[in-house]
Amino acid sequence: MNDRTQADSTPRKLTIAIDGPAGAGKSTIASRLARKLGYVNLESGAMYRALALKAIDRDASFDDEDALVKLAENSRIQLEPTFGGNRTLLDGKDVSSRIRERDVTEAASRISIHPKVREWMVARQREMGAGGGVVMEGRDIGTQVFPHADLKIFLDADPVVREQRRMEQQKIKGDVAASVAAELRERDRRDRTRTASPLVAASDAVVINSTALSEDEVLAKVEELVREKS
Ligand code: DC
Numbered sequence: 001m002n003d004r005t006q007a008d009s010t011p012r013k014l015t016i017a018i019d020g021p022a023g024a025g026k027s028t029i030a031s032r033l034a035r036k037l038g039y040v041n042l043e044s045g046a047m048y049r050a051l052a053l054k055a056i057d058r059d060a061s062f063d064d065e066d067a068l069v070k071l072a073e074n075s076r077i078q079l080e081p082t083f084g085g086n087r088t089l090l091d092g093k094d095v096s097s098r099i100r101e102r103d104v105t106e107a108a109s110r111i112s113i114h115p116k117v118r119e120w121m122v123a124r125q126r127e128m129g130a131g132g133g134v135v136m137e138g139r140d141i142g143t144q145v146f147p148h149a150d151l152k153i154f155l156d157a158d159p160v161v162r163e164q165r166r167m168e169q170q171k172i173k174g175d176v177a178a179s180v181a182a183e184l185r186e187r188d189r190r191d192r193t194r195t196a197s198p199l200v201a202a203s204d205a206v207v208i209n210s211t212a213l214s215e216d217e218v219l220a221k222v223e224e225l226v227r228e229k230s
Helices: 003-009 026-037 044-057 065-073 102-111 115-128 141-145 159-169 174-193 215-229
Strands: 015-019 040-043 077-082 085-090 134-138 151-156 206-209
Touching: 015 026, 015 141, 026 040, 026 134, 026 151, 026 215, 040 044, 040 077, 040 085, 044 065, 044 077, 044 085, 044 102, 044 115, 044 134, 065 115, 102 174, 115 134, 115 141, 134 141, 141 151, 151 215, 159 174, 206 215
Parallel strands: 015 134, 015 151, 040 134, 151 206
Antiparallel strands: 077 085
């Protein structure tokens, strides 16, 4: 086999972008897909969450864009893919669970509206995914981070279904459920209406509506799209 045929038979390491609103199933699909392909799964939201946690710990204002960028520049935010799932490290400390809590969730949504914060995040995310062989998920991966991604998926679902999924995932019931649902709707609104990189499907994204689909069915559809690109 000469070099050329060898190169041709090596599967291309694709860059795959998965965007969409909270509760559409992005994280699960992205991590299952990455595992199947032997790719790295990078969850960009975890980076916004890590910075939000730092802002909470340092008592920084969520509205002070310049202070938040300074905070980011002085932070070490690492996404560490492991077999058991992804770990997020902030300044060397594992904050994977802490960043899922309600206060951090709310703060992440607020700090992510700032253009300069987003610029900083996008630059880091591009570095992390530079080699290909990556499934990155978020809100602006197909539109800003990797506008030339090999495959762009926009995963959506009916808002009521997304809220229900979130409640089941986080085992939330009763009175708390109503306020958590209201918070999710507010974050959705903020994501879609912010001036800097609002949540929209890239014009060349494949939109998958998962309202009536199981996780396995969504994954099968995405795998089919990956095969077409490989
Ligand atoms: O995906 P997530 O819920 O972990 O994201 C946390 C917050 O970060 C969410 O409110 C929107 C924001 N985010 C963003 O603006 N852009 C991304 N690429 C990922 C997340």
